[in-house]
Amino acid sequence: MCADTTSEALDYKDTLNLPKTDFPMRAGLPKREPDWLARWERIGVYDRLREKAGRKPFTLHDGPPYANGHLHIGHALNKTIKDMIVRSHQMMGFDARYVPGWDCHGLPIEWKIEEQYRQKGKDKDEVPVNDFRQECRKFAEHWVDIQREEFKRLGVTGNWDDPYLTMDFHAERVIAEEFMKFLMNGTLYQGSKPVMWSPVEKTALAEAEVEYHDHQSHTIWVKFPVVRAIESTGGRSDLLGVNVVIWTTTPWTIPSNRAVAFNPELSYGLYEVTEAPEDNWAKVGEQFLLSDKLAEDVFRAARVEGFKRLRDVTGAQLDLMICAHPFRGIEGGEGEWDYDVPLLPGDHVTDEAGTGFVHTAPSHGADDFVLGVKHGLQMTHNVMEDGSFRESLPLFGGAKIMNHKGKEGDANKRVIDALVASGALIARGRVKHSYPHSWRSKAPLIFRNTPQWFVAIDKTVGDGHDEMGTTIRTRALNSIDKLVKWWPQSGRNRLYSMIESRPDWVLSRQRAWGVPLTCFVKKGALPTDPDFLLRDEKVNARILEAFEAEGADAWYKAGAKERFLGGDYNPDEWEQVFDILDVWFDSGSTHAFVLRDRPDGTEDGIADVYMEGTDQHRGWFHSSMLQACGTLGRAPYRNVVTHGFTLDEKGNKMSKSLGNTIVPAEVIKQYGADILRLWVAQTDYTADQRIGPEILKGVADSYRRLRNTMRFMLGSLSDFTEAERVENPADMPPLERWVLSRLADLDAQVRKDYAEFDFQGVFTAVFNFATVDLSSFYFDIRKDVLYCDGDSPRRRAARTVLDILFHRLTTWLAPILVFTMEEVWLERYPGDDSSVHLVDFPETPADWRDEALEGEVAKVRRVRRVVTAALEVQRRDKVIGSSLEAAPVVHVEDAETRKLLAGIDMDDLCITSGLTVTGDPAPSEAFRLPEIPGVGVVFELAEGDKCQRCWKILPDVGRHSHPGVCGRCNDALG
Known part of the structure; x- marks a missing residue:
């Protein structure tokens, strides 16, 4: 129906049942949403939900964001998905708890304080450690407060008054206590392995703290002369003096070389240079051992104009062949490199690039280290924490791999120059390739051998009879397959493969802001000695008591060693460890002090859901799994939900330099938080999702269509009373019964999709129903009955159905559009204690379902x-x-x-x-x-004539007691 301005129609306008509502067409969300937030806080919605008795608990455990900056769009996506999970499960009858938390320790915060120091000309090392730690604590407190308000502005519900912080004293105590469990169960050990090391930040990094960017590296082809062949393994004396050629992109590792690796499965040959420029590094007559597949590439790089293949060289001939280091006998070398360099078989060697031979420095590579341990190669300690060579290293002492800003130092050049001088180089070049960088400083990393603390993930834990497995690795793999559901399933494969192949867990970091490794080592003892580590429950208890009262700062106070050792041990015989725990151990331990220890935690210390981005298969999902498998014997979660990354409208990664970032606060300022939440619900968050101005306009349009649907219902129900309700669907017209049948279908789908964390499925189904089945069909048809009928059975049936629709649509959409559905609800149910977020999804009778009727319609x-x-x-x-x-x-x-x-x-x-x-x-x-x-x-x-009340053109218009109306309208007028 449309408005009619004729004089005749005006006489009947007041007799129509036109919609009446104060619900505005324009939402005005940016201005109005803060009022609803204040209202929810005032009436205590979250706490009142906890008072509902007899409900099964449902706990989503918050993966802690880092307290060091304003929220970005990834934060908004993450927290909104979590909020939808919590709210939907609450409305499905659970006691859905959400304790927000923050990661407060570690390098990102420490780095910020150091930057402030550098700007003021202060030296961190000259500041008392606990003074420095207090500044880190204040920095974290500042950002926790800011981020808390930003998260709340998104409409996220939770226990905001009592979040968890990894820097709370109790949390620091429990983190130390969880570490002590590894100390006491024998899985903790000190080892010397190459780890990802940041010379800029002067600490080891976990894999989750590493990102890969293009980087231009030096490339060099280096000769290792054969000096001895073992006859018993098929060696041939006529190979003496030939050169094994290696290729590497890290020239600075050459001084740490201890072996050359080859693959017996590859095809190798002996080649001779037959033609080359006079000034060439590769000389005519020189003979090289090379992979047959790569020989031509090598000679091209070496500017060799002619060469010939002399014969095959077998793996048996290469095995245990001995080379000289290219710096053997070099002037000024002081005998540093006058050792044998064996050829060793290694499966990691390929003929995809290089020469088919791999230079092996066990202190600076993962494969190198494994090969070195297997064959007893000597580890080197040539590189210091700042990325410089030790001062005592001949020729290169003090040379820097990179400077304090992450730029290339002089180490590569000095090594290359020495190789040229010694005649060991046959070619050099540059290559751009993917290379590990610190995600904080953005500086390149190196592999560096340092003493670190590890957890052995393949060592038997406990009595060896645990049904989930006897090692951390087997417990984790069994948990993945037997105890956890993965949403999407690809998350299972990702984490399983990572844990299946991962090395031991590096726990230690050489920094100051965090929970220390609360242990003591015996002076003069070797890490392999049985009494190297002090394992004493009384010492542990004293440490934990102090941490509970004073926090981890207690470890750094004067006299701490004497205090914790008590009178049981001579302090002069023990060294206190001052490395701090990897921040991933902090967050991996949160299940203990949040799920286990808090009254709003869980009875068994296991969360129903962990939900984070796909990068957390390497991060929080991973560390939590390892930590809990070492202490609980199983995964700390039952479901793992994963979202992808957020890209711009063109599918590009967001960056400030490109100017394509979307800031949540700006979206909220323009559209309101509900539009941002609706964007989350409309996207397939399990994959990478896109956002930008045009996408947000489309989201806002969907919102307006949905808002109009809700406004129509509100207007049509303005004076609805229970006395008008039609209780029995059988007494309703087919069209109303069809709507009820569709609701029964939709109720089952909505509950299933919410239970499976599929918000896109929920919104798509509800939105299509509201805009297609309702607005464009049912409402369009029933406007005439609603506006023009008197108190007819079909009008009462239609209004009853509208009331049923109202309660389902508002509650089904409340977890998504938290502000708008509250506005809709309060329009019908005003009052100080009223809120849509205090009610559950209404039960929808299954017998409303009428498949035959749906087919007919x-x-x-x-x-x-x-x-x-x-x-x-x-x-x-x-x-x-x-x-x-x-x-x-x-x-x-x-x-x-x-x-x-x-x-x-x-x-x-x-x-x-x-x-x-x-x-x-x-x-x-x-x-x-x-x-x-x-x-x-x-x-x-x-x-016929046009009825001046309903505007239908009918033959009986004008034949009734009321002029100008049809029979139906005449009856309505009485």
């Missing part, structure tokens, strides 16, 4: 579609202005469909004043739709 809608399309042509051609001017004849070939239509008021469904259904063949001029065969529509004008 689907057939009717197909016919209606042809009719409305035919009338649209007449409206376009200005034959009619309104569909109520029409009374079409509809030709339907199918007898069953005609029978079905005979029992329905098709003129109401098609919003016409009349409509005739016939089985006669449709004439050639009939309107048809190719996709709906068997239906033709012949347009006819409605006969």
Whole structure:
């Protein structure tokens, strides 16, 4: 219906049941949302939900964000998904708890304080450690407060007054206590291994703290002369003096070389240079051992103009062949490199690039280290924590691999120059390749051998009879397959492969802000000695008591060693360890002090859900799994939900330099948080998702359509009372019963999708129902009944259905559009204690489901579609202005469909004043739709006069007691 401004119609306007609501068309979310936030805090919505008795707990454990900056769009995505999980499960009948938390220790915060020091000309090492730690604590407190308000502004519910912080004294105590469990169960050990090391930050990094960027490296091809061949392994004396050639992108590792690796499965040959420029590094007559597949590439790089292959060289011949280091006998070398360099078989060697031989420095590479341990190679300690060579290293002492800003130092050049001087180089170049960088300083990393503390993940834990496994690795792999559900399933494969192949866990960091490794080592003892580590429960208890009262700062106070050792041990015989724990151990331990220790935790210390980005398979999912498998014997979670990364509209990674970042605060300022939340619900968050100005405009348009749907319902229910309710669906017209059947379908889908964390599925189903089934069909049809009928049975049925729709749509959408659905709810149920977030999804009777009726309505809608399309042509051609001017004849070939239509008021469904259904063949001029065969529509004008109240054109208008109206309207007027 549309408004009519004729004088006759104005007499009846006040007699119509027009919608009445104060619900505005324009949402004004940016200004109004803060009021709802304040209201929820005032009435204590989160706490009141906890008071509901008899509910099964459901706990989503928050992966702690880092307290060091404003929120970015990834934070908004992450926290919104978590909020939807918590709210939807609460409304499905659970006691859904959410304790937000923050990661407060570690390098990112320490780095910020050091930057402040550098700007002030201060030296961190000259500041007392606990003074420095206090500045780190204050920095974290500052950002926790800021981020808390930013998260709350997104509409995220939770225990914001009592979050968990890894720097709380109790948390620091428990982190230390969890570390002590590894100390006491024998899995903790000190080892010397190459680890990812940041010379800029002067600490080891975990894999999760590493990102890969393109980096230009030096490339060198270096000769290792064969000096001895072992006859018993097939060696040949005539190979003496030939050169094994290696290729590397890290020239600075050459001084630490201890072996050369080859792969017995590859094809190798002995090659001789036959033609080359006089000044060439690779000389005519020189013989090289090379991979056959790579020989031509090597000679091209070495500017060799002619070469010949002399013969095959087998793996048996290469095995245990002995080379000299290229710096053997070098002037000024002081005998540093006058040792043998064996050839050793290694599966990691390929012929995809290089020479087929791999230079091996066990102190500076993972594969190198494994090979070195297997064959007893000597580890070197040539590189210091700042990335410089030790001062005592001949020729290169003090040379820097990179400077304090992460730029290349002089080490590579000095090594390359020495190789040229010694005649060991045959080629050099540059290559751009993917290289590890610190995700904080953005500086390149190196592999560096340092003493570190490790947890052995393949060592037997406990009594060896645990059903989940006897090692941390087997417990983790069994947990992945037997105890955890993965959303999406690909997350299982990702984490399983990582844990299946990962090395021991490096726990130590050489920094100051964090929980220390609370242990003591015996002076003069070797790490392999049984009494190297002090394992004493009384010492542990004293440490934990101090941490509970004073925090981890107690470890750094004067006299701490004497205090913790008590009178049980001589302090002069023990050294206190001052490395701090990897921050991933902190967050991996949160299950203990959040899920286990808090009253709003869980009975068994296991969370129902962990939910983070896909990068956390390497991060929090991973560290939590390892930590809990070492202390609990299983994973600390039952479900793992993973989201992808957020990209710009073109699919590019966001960066400030590109100017394509989307800041949550700016989106909220322009549109409101509900639009941001709706974007989350509309996207497939399990994959990488896109966001930008045009996408947000589309989201806002969807929001407006949905808002209009809710506004129509509110207006049509303005004076609805329980006395009007039709209790029995059997007493309703078919159209209302169809709506109830669709609701029964939708209720099952909504609950299933929410239970499976599929918010896109929920929103798509509800949105399509609201805009297609309701606004464009049911509402469109029933406007006439709602506006024009008196207290008729069909109007009462329609209003009853609208009330049922209201309670389901508002609650189903409340976890997504938290502000808007509260606004909708309060429009009908105002009051100080009222909130949609205090109610559950209404139970929807399964017997509302009527599959046969849904099938019938689907057939009717197909016919209606042809009719409305035919009338649209007449409206376009200005034959009619309104569909109520029409009374079409509809030709339907199918007898069953005609029978079905005979029992329905098709003129109401098609919003016409009349409509005739016939089985006669449709004439050639009939309107048809190719996709709906068997239906033709012949347009006819409605006969009669226009009712001045409902605007239908009917023959009986003007024949009743009220002038100018039809019989239906005359009855309504009384």
